Amino acid sequence: xxxxxxxxxxxxxYGEPRARPHGDAVAELVLTVLxxxxxxxxxxxxxxxxMRRYPDWAAVADAPADxxxxxxxxxxxxxxxxxxxxxxxxxxxxxxxxxxxSFLAEEPLEEARAWLRGLPGVGPKTAACVLLFALGRPALxxxxxxxxxxxxxxxxxxGTTAERAHERLEALVxxxxxxxxxxxxxKHGRRTCAxxxxxxxxxxxxxxxxxxxxxx
Numbered sequence: 001x002x003x004x005x006x007x008x009x010x011x012x013x014y015g016e017p018r019a020r021p022h023g024d025a026v027a028e029l030v031l032t033v034l035x036x037x038x039x040x041x042x043x044x045x046x047x048x049x050x051m052r053r054y055p056d057w058a059a060v061a062d063a064p065a066d067x068x069x070x071x072x073x074x075x076x077x078x079x080x081x082x083x084x085x086x087x088x089x090x091x092x093x094x095x096x097x098x099x100x101x102s103f104l105a106e107e108p109l110e111e112a113r114a115w116l117r118g119l120p121g122v123g124p125k126t127a128a129c130v131l132l133f134a135l136g137r138p139a140l141x142x143x144x145x146x147x148x149x150x151x152x153x154x155x156x157x158x159g160t161t162a163e164r165a166h167e168r169l170e171a172l173v174x175x176x177x178x179x180x181x182x183x184x185x186x187k188h189g190r191r192t193c194a195x196x197x198x199x200x201x202x203x204x205x206x207x208x209x210x211x212x213x214x215x216x
Contacts, residue, residue: 001153001208003173003181009204010184014191017183021136025101026057026092028134029119032126033085038076046075057099061089087120105135113139124166132182138175141182142166145189152193152211 011017022028030050035043053071054060060068069082092099095115104112109131116127124142131139142150142165150156155172156165173181192199198211206212 001155001205003155003169003177005208006153006155006205007177007180007184010188011180013204014184014187017180019132019136019179021132022134025104025130025134026089026099028130029088029092029116029122029126030057030060030085032129033081033088033121034072034075036077036081036126043075046072046078049074057089058093061086061093084121088122091119101130104131105137109137109139112137124163128166132179138178140166140170140173140178142169143186144195145193146182146185148195149185149189149193152198152209153205154210 031043031047034046034050049071050060054063063071063086065082065086068086069078072078072082072085075081092101095101096103104115112131113127116122116130117124128139128141131137132141142162146169147156147162147165150165150169151158151160156168160168169181170178188203192203200206200209200212203209203212
C-alpha cells in the first residue's frame, strides 16, 4: 500500500483537508511546545491562558518563571515547558526583535529547518509544524497518531525512531501532499486507528493493512 492509496481512501472517509497557513510562526512554536506529551484539549487551554495573561511575547519571555509555570500548568509538564518556552523566546528575540520570523519563509527550507531545530527543545515535529502550519512550507510533522498509523499500515517499519519516521515519510510522500497526508492520518489515528482497540471494521484500509491482518 502506498501513500497515495492511503490518502485517497482516508479522504473518502474524512473529506479533503485544505491548508490555510496562519503566518504566526512564534505562536505555532509555543503552541507546539505546549502540545508535547499532552492532549490537544490541555495544550489549547494552556495556550489560551497564556494569551489572556500576557499582552505580547516579550511579556512571556520576561515573566517570572514561577508565574509562567502556574499560567500553563493545565497543559501538563509545566515545570519543563515554562523554562523551555522562555529560552525559545529569548532565542527568537535575539534573531527577530519584532517577533516576526518571516526569514523562515524566505531562506532555503533546510536552513529554516536547521534554525528551528537549533532552538531549545525543538525537535523534528515542532520544526515541521511551524514550517507547515504557520508558513505553508513543505515539511511533514509526524506526531504520535501519524507515526502509529504509518507503522500499522507498513509505511514505516516497526521500531523506527520518531526522527527516522519523519525522514522516511517525507521521502515517501510528495511535498505538495504533506499537509493532506498529515491531516488525514491525524484524523484516522484519533477517530478510527486508536492506540487501543482500533476500529478495523470501519477502516477503508483494513483489507491491505498488515496490522489489521495480524490483529496487532
